[in-house]
Amino acid sequence: MQYGICVASRPDDIDYVVEAERLGFSHAWLADSQMIWSDVYAMLALAAERTSTIQLGTGVAVAGTRLAPVTAAAIGTINQLAPGRTFCGIGTGNTAMRIMGHRPQRIAEFDEYLNVLRALLHGEEVEYTLNGQTAPITHLMPEDGFVRFDPAPPLYVSAFGPRAVDLAALHGDGLITSVPPDPAAVRSMRSVISERRSAHGRPTSRSDFPMATLTTIAVLEPGEAVDSDRVKQQVGAFAIAALHYSYEQLTQFGRRPPAHLADMWGDYVAAVEETPLERRHLRTHLGHNCWVIPEEERFITKELIERSCLVGTPDDLRRRVAELDDAGLDQIVLLPPLAAKEDVIAAVARELISPTPLER
Numbered sequence: 227m228q229y230g231i232c233v234a235s236r237p238d239d240i241d242y243v244v245e246a247e248r249l250g251f252s253h254a255w256l257a258d259s260q261m262i263w264s265d266v267y268a269m270l271a272l273a274a275e276r277t278s279t280i281q282l283g284t285g286v287a288v289a290g291t292r293l294a295p296v297t298a299a300a301i302g303t304i305n306q307l308a309p310g311r312t313f314c315g316i317g318t319g320n321t322a323m324r325i326m327g328h329r330p331q332r333i334a335e336f337d338e339y340l341n342v343l344r345a346l347l348h349g350e351e352v353e354y355t356l357n358g359q360t361a362p363i364t365h366l367m368p369e370d371g372f373v374r375f376d377p378a379p380p381l382y383v384s385a386f387g388p389r390a391v392d393l394a395a396l397h398g399d400g401l402i403t404s405v406p407p408d409p410a411a412v413r414s415m416r417s418v419i420s421e422r423r424s425a426h427g428r429p430t431s432r433s434d435f436p437m438a439t440l441t442t443i444a445v446l447e448p449g450e451a452v453d454s455d456r457v458k459q460q461v462g463a464f465a466i467a468a469l470h471y472s473y474e475q476l477t478q479f480g481r482r483p484p485a486h487l488a489d490m491w492g493d494y495v496a497a498v499e500e501t502p503l504e505r506r507h508l509r510t511h512l513g514h515n516c517w518v519i520p521e522e523e524r525f526i527t528k529e530l531i532e533r534s535c536l537v538g539t540p541d542d543l544r545r546r547v548a549e550l551d552d553a554g555l556d557q558i559v560l561l562p563p564l565a566a567k568e569d570v571i572a573a574v575a576r577e578l579i580s581p582t583p584l585e586r
Contacts, residue, residue: 227547227548227550227551227555227556227557227558227578228252228253228438228556228557228558229250229251229252229557229558229559229560229574229578229579230251230252230253230254230255230281230438230557230558230559230560231243231246231251231253231254231255231559231560231561231567231571232255232256232257232285232440232515232559232560232561233254233255233256233257233269233285234257234262234263234514234515234516234561234564235256235257235258235263235264235265235266235269236263236264236269236564237264237268237269237272239564239567240269240272240273240276242567242568242571243256243273243276243277243280243282244273244276244277245568245571246280246571247277247278247279247280249571249572249575249579249580250575250579250580251280251571251575251579252280252281252557253280253281253282253283253313253438253557253559254273254277254280254281254282254283254285255283255284255285255286255315255402255559256269256270256273256282256283256284256285257284257285257286257515258284258285258286258287258288258291258322259288259321259322259325259514260288260291260322261322261325261326262321262325262511262514262516266284266287267300267303267304270282270283270284270304270312271303271304271307274304274307274308274312275307277308279311280311281311281312281313282304282308282311282312282313283301283304283312283313283314283315283379283382284301284313284314284315284316285315285402285440285559286315286316286317286382286384286402287300287301287314287315287316287317288316288317288318288319288322288323289316289317289318289319289331289335289336289339289340290318290319290322290323290328290330290331291319291322291323293356294339294342294343294346294354295342295346295354295363297314297316297343298342298343298346298347298365299365299373301314301347301379302346302347302365302368302372302373302374302375302379303372303373304379305373305374305375305379306371306372306373306374309374309377310377312379313379313380313381313382314343314347314379314380314381314382315382315383315384315402316339316340316343316381316382316383316384317330317383317384317385317402318330318331318332318333318336318384318390319331320384320471320474321511321514324474324478324507324510324511325507325508325510325511325514326507327507329478333389333390333393336390336393337393337396337397338355340381340383340393340396340397340398341397342354343381343397344381344397346363346364346365346375347375347378347379347381348375348378349364349365349368349375349376349378350364351363351364352364380399380400381397381398381399381400382398382399382400382401382402382438383397383398383400383401383402384402384403385401385402385403386403386404388418391415391418391419391422392422394419394422395419395422395423395425395426395428395435396422396426396428398435399435400435400436400437400438400556401415401419401435401436401437401438402438402439402440402559403415403437403438403439403440404439404440404441405439406533406534407439407441407534407535407536407546407550407558409549409550409552409553410553412437412439412550412553412554412555413553413554415437415554416432416437416553416554416555419435419437423435432554432556436556436557437554437555437556437557438555438556438557438558438559439555439557439558439559440559440561441464441534441535441536441558441559441560441561442460442461442464442535442536442560442561442562442570443461443535443536443537443543443558443560443570443573443574443578444456444457444460444461444535444536444537444570444573445538445539445540445543445573445574445576445577446537446538446539446542448539451528452528452531452532452537452538453526453527453528453531457531457537458518458523458526458531459563459565459566460562460563460566460569460570461531461534461535461537461562462518462523462526462531462563463513463514463515463516463517463518463562463563464515464534464535464561464562464563465526465530465531465534465535466513466518466522466525466526466530467511467514467515468530468533468534469487469494469522469525469530470510470511470514472484472487473494473495473498473510474510484533486529486530486533487530490525490527490530493525494522494525497521497522498510515561515563516563516564517563517564517565518563536558540577540578543577543578544577544578547578560574
């Protein structure tokens with residue numbers, strides 16, 4: 227199992243990426259959400275200069291906010307700074323679009339975007355349509371130090387529903403998702419990916435198409451409860467983000483929330499909808515994966531934690547990670563809150579990545 231970190235892009239946290247590399251984390255996924263975090267490509271450039279082994283990429287870039295050629299040039303620039311250790315994670319904009327009051331990019335548009343982006347990341351020429359006009363495009367000077375597409379940065383497609391997963395299987399070199407940290411859920415997603423890869427005539431082995439999932443981990447102290455105050459501080463922000471997502475799914479697509487949210491759902495919706503509709507998009511994702519706003523702390527329940535995060539003793543976590551590996555998961559990407567992030571990755575490195583404590 228590989229372990230990565232997802233970083234809420236902020237210049238002050240470059241040292242966090244450096245420390246993750248030292249601790250043995252394989253990937254740093256820097257997040258792209260323009261109305262809550264810093265610019266992801268400025269952050270990646272800083273990280274490229276400060277690191278030497280960790281894989282660096284977007285976690286994930288947003289198709290709806292940058293043209294495909296712009297994204298390709300940005301990733302190609304980072305690949306020039308960190309040759310062979312750059313990747314591109316790309317999605318439709320779950321948060322980045324919704325916090326501006328817009329829906330994520332539509333599937334048909336995402337399909338065309340991925341087709342163009344993949345070709346450009348391989349240094350190829352591709353037909354590109356913009357403002358109703360179609361013309362061939364390719365980067366004209368990749369050999370002159372501006373960008374690097376050799377080796378081609380792997381393309382990880384962010385996908386949750388069946389149509390997006392199909393696009394990941396068609397266009398991607400890997401999948402970044404957020405399935406529950408449960409072997410059955412992982413096995414089901416791996417099965418769908420294999421079926422769709424086969425249907426598109428693509429290789430189906432795990433080595434040809436790695437699968438990463440976003441979650442976070444808390445290592446329990448002896449006798450500690452899953453919902454202790456310390457654990458809530460380490461995983462609460464990620465757990466609450468699941469509520470944010472479920473609310474958006476209901477209001478925009480009519481999808482009912484999962485059954486484990488039933489007891490709290492009415493109170494949660496009432497709290498969110500105290501904000502007028504025309505400003506609600508500015509309220510829904512407050513603190514998104516960085517901290518928990520005070521009025522939402524009461525919704526961090528034991529069941530919500532267990533459904534969205536990996537929490538357990540060191541032995542329990544090692545067993546569960548082995549089960550996820552057996553089910554088809556290749557990488558666990560951690561997204562702890564800002565205040566606890568260093569403690570979280572230190573504990574994961576000590577108990578799951580390195581057999582002995584690392585010395586400074």
